[in-house]
Amino acid sequence: MLVHMTLDLLVPSRCSGCGRSGPACCSSCLRVFGPPSRLSVPGVGPPVWALAAYGGVARELVLAFKERGARALAAWFGALVAAALVSVGPAPWVLVPAPSRSAAARERGGDHMVRIARAAQIASVAPLLSFAAGVADSVGLGPGARRRNVDGRILVCGRPPPGTVVVLDDVVTTGATAAACVRALRSSGVRAKAVLALTSARPWG
Numbered sequence: 001m002l003v004h005m006t007l008d009l010l011v012p013s014r015c016s017g018c019g020r021s022g023p024a025c026c027s028s029c030l031r032v033f034g035p036p037s038r039l040s041v042p043g044v045g046p047p048v049w050a051l052a053a054y055g056g057v058a059r060e061l062v063l064a065f066k067e068r069g070a071r072a073l074a075a076w077f078g079a080l081v082a083a084a085l086v087s088v089g090p091a092p093w094v095l096v097p098a099p100s101r102s103a104a105a106r107e108r109g110g111d112h113m114v115r116i117a118r119a120a121q122i123a124s125v126a127p128l129l130s131f132a133a134g135v136a137d138s139v140g141l142g143p144g145a146r147r148r149n150v151d152g153r154i155l156v157c158g159r160p161p162p163g164t165v166v167v168l169d170d171v172v173t174t175g176a177t178a179a180a181c182v183r184a185l186r187s188s189g190v191r192a193k194a195v196l197a198l199t200s201a202r203p204w205g
């Protein structure tokens with residue numbers, strides 16, 4: 001008890017969404033993530049689902065996890081992904097994390113989408129995808145430039161175990177990365193049944 005109190009004093013835990021002291025994500029911030037909503041994203045192929053609009057608290061939580069080292073959030077995002085999988089297809093599920101640029105992944109101490117996929121626990125995780133050299137950060141790029149940035153530049157290494165293959169990403173914006181992931185898998189003979197994103201920067205609702 002005393003040890004816990006001392007640790008709490010040394011490292012006060014705060015919600016990464018609203019800053020309130022308490023767990024890494026408080027219950028009111030967790031509520032911005034709903035059941036999966038199906039998005040209209042032309043050109044991807046399989047259905048694309050997201051759990052929240054990319055803005056406000058949802059955006060804060062994604063950025064805290066992805067850019068600011070709030071690794072504890074993997075447990076929350078993993079639980080949300082696990083709960084969403086029943087809506088996107090039948091078990092057994094195979095999560096294929098969207099790739100991270102390797103420099104970005106190294107800065108973050110590992111691939112953030114793989115960590116979330118593993119935290120989902122009820123699915124197999126098949127980290128098959130990586131970016132070829134030369135893929136830039138897509139922030140600030142328009143739709144055409146995003147597509148050119150990733151098209152044909154996603155590498156597939158290995159094969160997933162049998163099951164419902166779901167591509168997992170953090171933010172769907174133009175759908176360019178999701179489409180490139182689906183196409184890369186298809187060219188290796190793997191059919192993705194769905195894309196599941198934590199958030200969507202597309203019009204919502």
Ligand SMILES: [Zn+2]
Binds near residue numbers: 025027028030
């Ligand atoms: Zn909060």
